Amino acid sequence: MTRKRFHGLKRVKFRATWNKYNLFNLSRLKAPRTDFMTYYQQKWSAKSITRAYHGEHIREGQWERMFTPLLNSVIPMDHRYLAEHDGSEQAAGRGSGLEKPLDLNKISFGKNQIPYMHMTYAPIERRLDTAIFRALFASSVRQARQFVIHGQVKVNGKKIPYPGYLLNPGDMFQVEPDRVLFATGAPKIKVKVQAETRLYERRISKQTNLVRSAALAKAAQRRKAKEAKELADDTIELVPKQRKPRVELGDPESRKLRQKELLKVIRQIEDKIGNKKIRRTAKRKQELRALLRRARATLIFIHKKPVEELEIEIKEIAQELLGFTENLEPSDKTSPKRLKSEEEMDQKQKSALEAAIARIRENPSDTTKPYATPWRPRPYMSAFAFIPRYLEVNHNICSAVYLRHPVARPGLAEVPTPFPAETQQLAFNWYLRRR
Amino acid sequence: MPPPLRCTASFPSTCAKTLCRAGQSRRSFSTTPQQDQRITRNRRQLFRWLGSQGQNFLNPLNGSTNYLGAYNNEGQLKRVVEASAEAERKRKKDAGKGNELAKDDAPEGAEEGGGFKGKIPPETTRDLTPFPLNRSFVSQPVLSDEFREEIWKRVMQDGKSVREVSAELAVEMSRVGAVVRLKEIEKEWEQNGRPLAKPYHEAVMSMLPKTPFDPDSKDKGKPHESINDLPVHRKTGTQIFHPTSESRHFTREDAAKVFDERLLPADLRVPHPELAEMHKDYKAGLSLEERQARQKERDEIAERKRQRASAKKAKQEAAVKKVDTGRVEFRFTEISVDDAGKDGRGFKGVGWRYGHPHMDRSRGTVKIPTSVE
Numbered sequence: 001m002t003r004k005r006f007h008g009l010k011r012v013k014f015r016a017t018w019n020k021y022n023l024f025n026l027s028r029l030k031a032p033r034t035d036f037m038t039y040y041q042q043k044w045s046a047k048s049i050t051r052a053y054h055g056e057h058i059r060e061g062q063w064e065r066m067f068t069p070l071l072n073s074v075i076p077m078d079h080r081y082l083a084e085h086d087g088s089e090q091a092a093g094r095g096s097g098l099e100k101p102l103d104l105n106k107i108s109f110g111k112n113q114i115p116y117m118h119m120t121y122a123p124i125e126r127r128l129d130t131a132i133f134r135a136l137f138a139s140s141v142r143q144a145r146q147f148v149i150h151g152q153v154k155v156n157g158k159k160i161p162y163p164g165y166l167l168n169p170g171d172m173f174q175v176e177p178d179r180v181l182f183a184t185g186a187p188k189i190k191v192k193v194q195a196e197t198r199l200y201e202r203r204i205s206k207q208t209n210l211v212r213s214a215a216l217a218k219a220a221q222r223r224k225a226k227e228a229k230e231l232a233d234d235t236i237e238l239v240p241k242q243r244k245p246r247v248e249l250g251d252p253e254s255r256k257l258r259q260k261e262l263l264k265v266i267r268q269i270e271d272k273i274g275n276k277k278i279r280r281t282a283k284r285k286q287e288l289r290a291l292l293r294r295a296r297a298t299l300i301f302i303h304k305k306p307v308e309e310l311e312i313e314i315k316e317i318a319q320e321l322l323g324f325t326e327n328l329e330p331s332d333k334t335s336p337k338r339l340k341s342e343e344e345m346d347q348k349q350k351s352a353l354e355a356a357i358a359r360i361r362e363n364p365s366d367t368t369k370p371y372a373t374p375w376r377p378r379p380y381m382s383a384f385a386f387i388p389r390y391l392e393v394n395h396n397i398c399s400a401v402y403l404r405h406p407v408a409r410p411g412l413a414e415v416p417t418p419f420p421a422e423t424q425q426l427a428f429n430w431y432l433r434r435r
Numbered sequence: 436m437p438p439p440l441r442c443t444a445s446f447p448s449t450c451a452k453t454l455c456r457a458g459q460s461r462r463s464f465s466t467t468p469q470q471d472q473r474i475t476r477n478r479r480q481l482f483r484w485l486g487s488q489g490q491n492f493l494n495p496l497n498g499s500t501n502y503l504g505a506y507n508n509e510g511q512l513k514r515v516v517e518a519s520a521e522a523e524r525k526r527k528k529d530a531g532k533g534n535e536l537a538k539d540d541a542p543e544g545a546e547e548g549g550g551f552k553g554k555i556p557p558e559t560t561r562d563l564t565p566f567p568l569n570r571s572f573v574s575q576p577v578l579s580d581e582f583r584e585e586i587w588k589r590v591m592q593d594g595k596s597v598r599e600v601s602a603e604l605a606v607e608m609s610r611v612g613a614v615v616r617l618k619e620i621e622k623e624w625e626q627n628g629r630p631l632a633k634p635y636h637e638a639v640m641s642m643l644p645k646t647p648f649d650p651d652s653k654d655k656g657k658p659h660e661s662i663n664d665l666p667v668h669r670k671t672g673t674q675i676f677h678p679t680s681e682s683r684h685f686t687r688e689d690a691a692k693v694f695d696e697r698l699l700p701a702d703l704r705v706p707h708p709e710l711a712e713m714h715k716d717y718k719a720g721l722s723l724e725e726r727q728a729r730q731k732e733r734d735e736i737a738e739r740k741r742q743r744a745s746a747k748k749a750k751q752e753a754a755v756k757k758v759d760t761g762r763v764e765f766r767f768t769e770i771s772v773d774d775a776g777k778d779g780r781g782f783k784g785v786g787w788r789y790g791h792p793h794m795d796r797s798r799g800t801v802k803i804p805t806s807v808e
Contacts, residue, residue, distance in 0.1 A: 009477035023492060024481050027503055029568055070669065076661035077705050083714035087687035087700075096681075115571040136639055155807045162803040169609070171807065172616065177632045184635060277494075363634040377638040382495035383503055385642035386565050386574035389660065392610050393577070394617035395636040397624055401613035409664070412573060418566035 013052035014418055016133060017140035018384045031420055046426030050419055054121035055130065057142060058164075063124070067431045071119040073408040111411065117424040118413035120431070122406045125390070125415055128153065128173065129163035134416065135393045135400040136385060137175045138183045139378065147183075152176040167402040174399040178369075185371035186378045258310050259302050264360045264374055265317055266295045272321075291320055318356050319349070388414050495642050499555055502574065504564030514556045563644060574644060578606070578614065578659065582648035586611055587618040602707055605658030663705045670695040709733065 004011070007021035014029065015022050032049075034042045055063060093099050124130055129145040132153065138144035145163040147153055153160060154174045155167070167173070269292045272278075273285070280288075298305075298313050305313075345353070363374040387393055390407075393400040406414035417424065488510030495501055507513050563574045578586070582604075589600045590611065597615075601608040624631060646659045677693045679685055687700040702708055712733065716726045756767040775784025780791070787793065794800060 009475070009481060020485060020489070021481065023503075024484050024489065026566065027484065027488070029566075031568060073667045074664035075667060077663045077665045077701060079663055079705075079707060079710035080714050082702050082705070082711040083718060087690060088684050091685050118569070118571050158807050160804070160807060164801075165803055165807075166805070168806050170612075172613075177630075177635075181632060181635055184639075375634045377495065377635075377642070379494070380489075380492050382501035382642045383492040384565065385495075385500075385639060386502075387577055387643060389575050392613035392617065394583075394614075394621060395639045396631040396633065397617065397621050398632055398635075399617055399620060401616065403607070403609040403613055407664075407666075409661075411571065412575075413571045416565070416572050417569055420568045421571065 013056075014049065015056070015140070016053055016130075017142075018378070018381055019140070020380050023380050023383055026418055029418060032423060034422075034426075043426045043430040046419075046423045047430040050121065050417070050423060050427040053418060055124040055127070055141070057129075057145060058124070058127075062164075064431065066123040067120075068123060069428075069432055071116045071408065072122065072405055073114045073116065073119070076409060114408045114410055115413040115421055116408055117421050117428055118415055118417060119406065119408050120415075120424050120428040121417065122415050125388075125406050126166045126402075127163065128155065128160065128165040128167060131167055131173065131391065131400070131402055132175060134388055135173075135391050136184065136387065136395070137180045137398060137400075139381075143183055147175055147179050152179045169402060169404045172399060172401045174397070177398045180398045181369070181375055182371045184378060184381060185375045188370065188372050254307060255302060255310075258307070258314060259299065260364050261314055261357070261360050262295060262299050262302065262317075263365050264363070265314070265321060266292065266299065267365070267374060268321060269295060291317065315353065315357075318360075319345075319353050322352055322356050386416065388416055390414055495638070496555070498641070500558055500563060500574065500642060500644055502563060502565045504567045505558065505562035512555065512562075514559065514562055518556045558644065576644040576646045576659065577640075578610075579645040579647050580640070582646060582659075583614050583618060585648050586614045590615045591619075598707070598709070601662055602710060605660065605662055607660055607662055607664075608706060610660075663707050663710065665701050665705050668694070668698060668704075670698055 006013075007015060007017070007019050007025070009021065009025070012025050014025055032045065034045075037045070051060075051063070058066075125134065129141055129148055132138050132144035132147065133141045138147060148163040148165075149161060151159055151161055152175055155165065155171055157172075157174075160173075269288060273288050273292065295317050298310070298317070302310065360374075365373040367373070388406065390403050390405065391400050392403055408414065419427075488506065488508075491506060491510055491512075492501060492503075505512055505514065507516065560573055564570060564572065565574055566572060586600060586604065586606065589595050589603070590597060595603075597608050597611045600606070601611045604611075606614075621631065647656070649656070671694050673694075675693055683689075687702060691698045691700045702711060705711075709730075713726065713730060716729055721729070754768070758765040758767070770785055775781050775788065779788055
């Protein structure tokens with residue numbers, strides 16, 4: 001028997017992950033139609049879809065032991081009310097005509113109800129692996145579980161290899177920052193390219209020899225045409241192919257650092273050009289492209305030019321790039337085309353430039369890392385980025401504190417769940433039986 | 436059974452061609468399951484969605500949160516659509532009056548069709564729901580960086596108590612403690628030169644709603660969270676019919692007594708009972724000096740209580756005899772044989788007792804620690 005798909009499109013299960021299939025499924029989630037089902041069927045289906053999201057990696061028996069029908073809730077109190085009234089005003093005047101008759105039209109039903117049913121799966125939120133996922137340190141609960149098992153997670157400074165450890169209020173958990181960056185960062189492009197070539201090769205291997213040779217010939221032709229076009233376009237390659245004896249002017253370490261910075265700047269410019277969301281005038285686009293060309297040209301001569309010259313060049317490029325970010329709306333015709341040297345800049349510009357360079361140093365490109373560098377968030381992360389109130393997270397150090405158990409309050413429940421209250425209630429009733 | 440899924444978009448597929456390239460298997464008789472994902476209606480819909488509505492979620496929205504609940508079925512931001520409709524209505528109204536000047540000060544909310552210029556209107560609660568079907572779960576704001584720094588400063592530099600800072604800034608006491616604890620570690624890392632995950636931090640903070648810290652604003656803004664949360668006690672869950680005379684002054688204390696003899700009234704069960712006391716003094720018309728004096732008195736009483744508790748704890752700790760061998764610290768406590776009780780089964784009794792098997796070897800017992808010190 002083949003294994004069931006984790007993120008299926010046909011037999012849909014909603015999962016606690018940041019996957020794009022999951023996002024698509026969530027976008028088309030509709031309230032289930034239960035009018036043709038028996039009560040038992042309703043309960044079964046509700047329990048089935050909710051359990052696929054809440055701790056699907058926990059065995060059913062284990063969850064049944066964790067389940068409790070006692071649901072935590074709080075009522076926010078106003079200290080002014082507590083000071084001014086002692087509670088006797090609630091009963092004052094009853095029976096002597098002071099009591100106002102109940103007006104059903106004025107009562108807003110359901111608005112300030114406590115959504116108790118959303119708290120059905122609250123005990124699962126106490127688990128270490130789930131808490132790591134909720135703190136945005138992992139892209140799925142299963143990944144969080146793997147981090148724990150692999151010993152990358154500490155609770156109160158002690159390594160805890162148990163994903164099922166139930167956090168107590170006040171417990172602090174830390175995840176190895178490199179793992180967090182890997183889990184939440186965009187995947188390495190190299191990996192993607194490899195996968196694509198593999199797919200291509202597989203596809204090729206399926207075709208007959210005749211077709212394959214034809215395809216290869218076609219690809220070669222295309223490549224040649226591209227190269228010819230590039231030569232004609234005098235676009236300069238990103239990495240120089242032939243190695244020439246370099247002129248030793250500065251120490252190679254500083255040059256390498258500059259090269260990294262420049263690569264980062266190039267990447268930023270490319271991102272800008274690639275971002276179609278921002279509307280730019282044709283002129284602005286041309287300017288961006290020119291800047292990119294200039295940066296690439298500088299990259300080629302990184303080992304030839306004197307270091308001071310390189311420094312100035314990088315600074316100028318960074319400055320110009322900064323100018324692009326600052327005024328998005330079309331600038332006037334009088335805007336200075338000539339670049340300012342460092343002496344001409346005012347304090348504000350100088351500090352902005354320094355900040356930009358510091359940012360580049362902070363987020364360098366490093367091929368040894370298992371994620372795309374410079375680090376950027378993985379695709380589709382923003383749709384899942386929320387932190388429930390029972391956690392206090394510091395992302396700088398990839399640590400979080402479990403403050404208290406999740407609670408429900410009028411109108412709000414702290415357990416994140418994609419399902420409506422009716423489904424949760426049915427699931428709750430399923431686990432209530434025999435108890 | 437999964438819920439019935441209905442197609443959200445009904446326009447024809449645009450990416451069917453690219454998907455069809457995989458082609459048919461040459462061996463139609465093979466029983467091996469095909470590894471390639473076949474093009475089904477669902478997959479076509481997925482890629483169509485990813486290319487249209489799903490594009491909004493690929494990258495974070497600049498300067499705003501980006502949740503499913505904020506978009507309509509066409510993949511447009513609901514608040515932008517509303518703002519543009521509002522602007523349109525306003526313009527029409529002004530045009531009816533013959534007012535030409537009104538064109539300029541219409542908010543640059545949006546154009547038709549979801550494309551917008553300028554600033555996106557601020558989010559409402561609806562836009563902060565990551566799961567559109569669950570309106571009870573809202574992505575609530577987190578503390579901004581400046582706010583955290585301020586909390587740390589007030590506790591560690593100004594030497595204020597956690598309780599005070601919590602009441603001043605409307606942040607839960609446990610959260611204040613956690614913020615300080617995490618900040619301390621962050622500063623230690625910085626001092627030791629251990630790299631922080633700055634880019635990750637900035638990216639996450641840009642995706643979350645935040646509570647800003649601005650002491651200069653007059654209205655002080657919305658409080659971060661309610662600090663006086665009364666936990667609903669289990670004993671108060673039952674409905675009780677308690678007949679009492681009409682003339683009786685029936686207060687919260689009496690109500691608590693009815694629910695349970697030992698249940699404290701709400702005034703004492705909230706995390707900040709001192710706020711109500713201070714407000715009572717204020718209502719009584721006391722002058723500022725008098726109020727401060729009374730508060731000081733109350734603080735002193737609380738301090739004495741705390742000292743007594745810590746002294747008791749220290750005494751208990753001192754009763755334990757400690758022998759430090761360098762590798763481990765042995766701790767000896769006085770144990771009495773009589774602790775096991777008359778029948779020998781009292782829970783205070785220690786050691787192996789005849790007829791009582793050790794449970795730590797039995798099947799199914801969970802060995803995961805229940806707490807970490």
